[in-house]
Amino acid sequence: MSVIRTENLNYVYSQGTPFKKAAITDVNINIEKGDFIGIIGHTGSGKSTLVQHFNGLLKPTSGKVYFNEEDVLSDPKKLRELRFKVGLVFQYPEYQLFDETVESDIGFGPKNMGLSDDEISQRVLEAAKIVGLSEELLKKSPFDLSGGEKRRAALAGVLAMKPEVLVLDEPTAGLDPYGRDMILDQICEYRKQTGATVLLVSHSMEDVARVAEKVLVMNGGRVEMFDTVEKVFSRGDELSKIGLNVPHITQIFMKLKAKGVKVSEGVFTMDKAVNELIALFEKEGKNA
Amino acid sequence: MEPLIRLNNVSFSYPDENDTKIQLLENFNLEIEKGSFVSVLGHNGSGKSTIAKLFNGLNLPDSGSVTVNGMDTADESNMLSIRETVGLVFQNPDNQIVATIVEEDVAFGPENLGLPQKEIRKRVDEALKSVDMYDYRMHEPHRLSGGQKQRVAIAGIIAMQPECIVLDEPTAMLDPQGRAEVMDIILKLNRQLNKTVVLITHYMDEAAMADRVVVMDSGKIIADDTAKNVFSQVELLKSAGLDVPQPTELSYRLKKAGIGIDCDVLSVDECVDAITRKLLEE
Amino acid sequence: MLRDVTFGQYFPMDSFIHKLDPRFKILLTFGLIIVAFVSFNFYSLGLVAAFAVLIMILSGVPVKFYLKSIKPILIFVLITAVLNIFYISGETLLVEFWIVKIYLEGIIRAAFVAVRIVLLIIISSALTYTTSPTSLTDAIENLLKPISKLGVDTHSFAMMMTIALRFIPTLIEETDKIMSAQKARGADMETGSLMQKIKAVLPILIPLLVSSFRRARELADAMECRCYHGGEGRTRLKVLHASYRDAIALISSFILLSLVILLNILF
Numbered sequence: 001m002s003v004i005r006t007e008n009l010n011y012v013y014s015q016g017t018p019f020k021k022a023a024i025t026d027v028n029i030n031i032e033k034g035d036f037i038g039i040i041g042h043t044g045s046g047k048s049t050l051v052q053h054f055n056g057l058l059k060p061t062s063g064k065v066y067f068n069e070e071d072v073l074s075d076p077k078k079l080r081e082l083r084f085k086v087g088l089v090f091q092y093p094e095y096q097l098f099d100e101t102v103e104s105d106i107g108f109g110p111k112n113m114g115l116s117d118d119e120i121s122q123r124v125l126e127a128a129k130i131v132g133l134s135e136e137l138l139k140k141s142p143f144d145l146s147g148g149e150k151r152r153a154a155l156a157g158v159l160a161m162k163p164e165v166l167v168l169d170e171p172t173a174g175l176d177p178y179g180r181d182m183i184l185d186q187i188c189e190y191r192k193q194t195g196a197t198v199l200l201v202s203h204s205m206e207d208v209a210r211v212a213e214k215v216l217v218m219n220g221g222r223v224e225m226f227d228t229v230e231k232v233f234s235r236g237d238e239l240s241k242i243g244l245n246v247p248h249i250t251q252i253f254m255k256l257k258a259k260g261v262k263v264s265e266g267v268f269t270m271d272k273a274v275n276e277l278i279a280l281f282e283k284e285g286k287n288a
Numbered sequence: 289m290e291p292l293i294r295l296n297n298v299s300f301s302y303p304d305e306n307d308t309k310i311q312l313l314e315n316f317n318l319e320i321e322k323g324s325f326v327s328v329l330g331h332n333g334s335g336k337s338t339i340a341k342l343f344n345g346l347n348l349p350d351s352g353s354v355t356v357n358g359m360d361t362a363d364e365s366n367m368l369s370i371r372e373t374v375g376l377v378f379q380n381p382d383n384q385i386v387a388t389i390v391e392e393d394v395a396f397g398p399e400n401l402g403l404p405q406k407e408i409r410k411r412v413d414e415a416l417k418s419v420d421m422y423d424y425r426m427h428e429p430h431r432l433s434g435g436q437k438q439r440v441a442i443a444g445i446i447a448m449q450p451e452c453i454v455l456d457e458p459t460a461m462l463d464p465q466g467r468a469e470v471m472d473i474i475l476k477l478n479r480q481l482n483k484t485v486v487l488i489t490h491y492m493d494e495a496a497m498a499d500r501v502v503v504m505d506s507g508k509i510i511a512d513d514t515a516k517n518v519f520s521q522v523e524l525l526k527s528a529g530l531d532v533p534q535p536t537e538l539s540y541r542l543k544k545a546g547i548g549i550d551c552d553v554l555s556v557d558e559c560v561d562a563i564t565r566k567l568l569e570e
Numbered sequence: 571m572l573r574d575v576t577f578g579q580y581f582p583m584d585s586f587i588h589k590l591d592p593r594f595k596i597l598l599t600f601g602l603i604i605v606a607f608v609s610f611n612f613y614s615l616g617l618v619a620a621f622a623v624l625i626m627i628l629s630g631v632p633v634k635f636y637l638k639s640i641k642p643i644l645i646f647v648l649i650t651a652v653l654n655i656f657y658i659s660g661e662t663l664l665v666e667f668w669i670v671k672i673y674l675e676g677i678i679r680a681a682f683v684a685v686r687i688v689l690l691i692i693i694s695s696a697l698t699y700t701t702s703p704t705s706l707t708d709a710i711e712n713l714l715k716p717i718s719k720l721g722v723d724t725h726s727f728a729m730m731m732t733i734a735l736r737f738i739p740t741l742i743e744e745t746d747k748i749m750s751a752q753k754a755r756g757a758d759m760e761t762g763s764l765m766q767k768i769k770a771v772l773p774i775l776i777p778l779l780v781s782s783f784r785r786a787r788e789l790a791d792a793m794e795c796r797c798y799h800g801g802e803g804r805t806r807l808k809v810l811h812a813s814y815r816d817a818i819a820l821i822s823s824f825i826l827l828s829l830v831i832l833l834n835i836l837f
Contacts, residue, residue: 042463042465043466052750057750057753057754080756083753083754083755083756084756087754088754090747090750090751090754095747095748095777095780096748096751096755096773096777097777098773098774098776098777099773108752108755108756108757108773109755109756112756112757112758143780144305148332157755161756174379174460174461176331176529177331177490177529177530177531178331178529178530179331179332203464206534245464247534248533248535248556249534251556252535252538252559255556255557255560256560256563256564259560261564261567270538273538274541274542277547277563278542278545278547280567281542281547281566281567284567344795346791346795368797368799371794371795371796371797372797375795375796376791376792376795378788378791380788382740383784384789384792385736386789386792386796387704388580388702388704388732388735389582392704392807392808395807396796396798397796398805399804399805400796400797400798402804402805404805405805405806405807408805408806408807426582427582428580429736430740444796
């Protein structure tokens with residue numbers, strides 16, 4: 001079932017000024033309920049612009065966006081409701097923290113939804129649990145947290161709205177490997193608990209390969225590819241042509257194949273790579 | 289030979305929000321040799337950024353000493369010569385660009401040094417050319433991409449003609465293209481401009497470009513060796529909350545599964561070679 | 571959108587006007603504005619307008635940007651003009667209906683005021699379009715030098731101006747971003763009572779302040795690393811010095827001023 005669908009979506013920045021620039025052109029995509037999609041592309045490829053249409057923050061210059069088969073702009077009054085259903089976590093979200101305590105900051109979204117105090121604190125606790133923030137931390141000022149904790153508190157602020165669709169714009173940017181793994185695991189945990197659709201905008205092919213099931217490749221404001229992870233990463237040469245690097249593991253397999261070694265295409269996780277190579281060596285060993 | 293920078297028994301602490309002292313470094317020793325390219329690897333909070341600021345006296349040790357070319361950073365009268373010797377580039381390019389025009393920003397350091405106008409002009413032009421930003425000299429910094437801004441920031445340091453350039457996570461806020469641009473320049477600083485380079489990072493593929501890799505975990509050095517020798521210690525790195533390059537991890541896991549292939553591979557090509565070599569052997 | 575504002579923007583180019591000494595440009599701008607206000611008849615005002623057009627052409631900045639800079643104050647110009655038309659009385663009555671009387675003098679006066687305001691904008695835009703903010707602050711620092719002898723720290727003042735100018739675009743961008751992020755969490759900034767609106771600003775204002783402090787701290791570190799230690803012993807990449815161009819500009823503005831005075835007396 002479709003949860004988000006776009007129809008001939010176009011967006012032009014600074015329309016009517018000398019600085020006008022097309023950001024996205026003719027985007028027609030259909031996102032199914034429960035999908036986990038990695039969105040990749042260069043800076044300026046339109047990926048951030050695209051996702052800001054999904055919760056109505058940007059209004060298309062032309063074309064339509066549907067949420068649960070309903071035109072998101074059909075009723076301006078419903079726009080705010082849409083933002084609770086399509087939760088958007090911006091880049092470096094820790095810079096949007098503002099409230100006195102972590103608790104009330106996470107509760108900002110639920111409060112705007114008009115929920116009861118009990119319901120708000122319930123949701124804050126649930127969200128804090130997913131992102132691994134202890135109750136003790138909830139009483140602190142958000143500005144006293146460490147960098148990684150701030151990022152997770154900001155993520156919790158969106159999770160607490162229990163969005164049906166969770167959109168994240170480079171949630172791991174600037175984090176070290178430990179912080180990155182933690183955030184990615186927490187996103188997967190939220191999805192497992194709620195069955196939400198997740199869209200992950202990322203520069204990191206490794207991140208996308210690790211968690212996503214489908215990949216949307218943007219290039220110059222257009223959709224270049226939209227398919228399963230295996231299929232997209234098996235088109236490594238085309239990705240390289242538009243300047244995107246496939247994960248190293250995939251590159252190794254592409255090169256092995258080019259050298260005549262019998263391995264499959266589109267291998268993108270470490271586990272799969274190890275298993276396949278072990279099987280290969282065992283077979284060769286027996287033949288030898 | 290006397291090292292360029294020497295941290296001798298350094299202890300460093302800072303107060304947290306409740307004014308409790310947090311000890312970051314204790315009896316810490318590190319030497320940076322002239323002309324070397326050293327990377328310091330560690331997760332956030334491992335103390336690696338503190339070290340950068342100790343190098344040029346922006347942080348001063350609680351005890352122990354930091355010397356640059358024999359000059360003690362604790363001696364106020366050395367401050368300007370130390371900062372002229374060791375230049376520092378930070379993570380966020382936006383917050384280190386002072387002027388509203390690229391060339392005027394690059395001129396900021398030489399202006400502070402009180403150089404004659406002709407010399408400033410020469411240094412600004414050379415510095416901008418060495419980071420491939422000469423064509424952008426009249427641009428406004430806020431209209432540049434992240435990678436371009438960071439190159440301008442590096443040019444601002446080059447123009448002071450320091451012996452050593454320390455970069456504190458210079459690519460953490462950049463996209464892959466910007467990262468590649470900046471890494472090219474960093475390599476060039478060491479290989480062509482003969483600068484001593486200290487690169488502080490948590491990206492292992494960047495650290496792998498250095499001649500020497502120092503790995504830090506909770507204020508201590510847990511490894512200090514060539515890139516190959518450091519990255520082959522996969523368990524150690526993982527325990528320090530760090531990644532290893534995927535080619536290294538792949539060969540390591542194959543070896544663990546009983547397939548005897550070389551474990552000290554860093555790049556995709558080395559890994560492919562090691563695997564095909566092994567396949568031919570079998 | 572905030573980022574579409576053109577007034578006060580610098581266009582890096584290499585024109586005759588760009589190359590003028592910024593100190594001189596500031597003085598010239600003030601001079602021209604005064605001349606525009608002492609022009610009492612159409613001949614003298616026309617002469618100033620012609621001079622402004624000449625500056626526009628010489629500056630190399632596309633005319634449409636000058637027009638754009640007038641746009642935001644067009645309503646103000648129109649209101650002033652309309653008020654003048656209705657309120658100025660004179661001898662030549664043109665139209666009369668109900669209580670409204672429009673005199674020829676009123677229309678002339680309205681045209682005068684409108685032209686003056688437009689000239690004012692064009693002249694000051696020419697200054698900011700052709701002078702980088704840094705040279706502008708340098709020039710101000712230089713012009714204020716006499717005051718520094720009285721113990722006023724003009725260097726710090728100019729440095730603060732430069733940094734403020736440098737960070738305005740960065741902070742505008744950041745404000746945009748924070749606003750979007752809070753809107754995505756359902757922040758409502760448009761509806762509600764005044765008190766609610768003030769409260770709704772906090773989620774934007776606080777992160778903006780916090781981040782400005784962080785930026786200030788980092789910038790201070792970066793400046794220290796680049797050996798900044800105040801204005802003492804500091805040299806400059808661009809030293810201000812007058813050239814033949816400034817002489818030409820000076821002579822022509824003197825001629826203009828004398829002509830304006832002459833025309834004022836003659837007609």
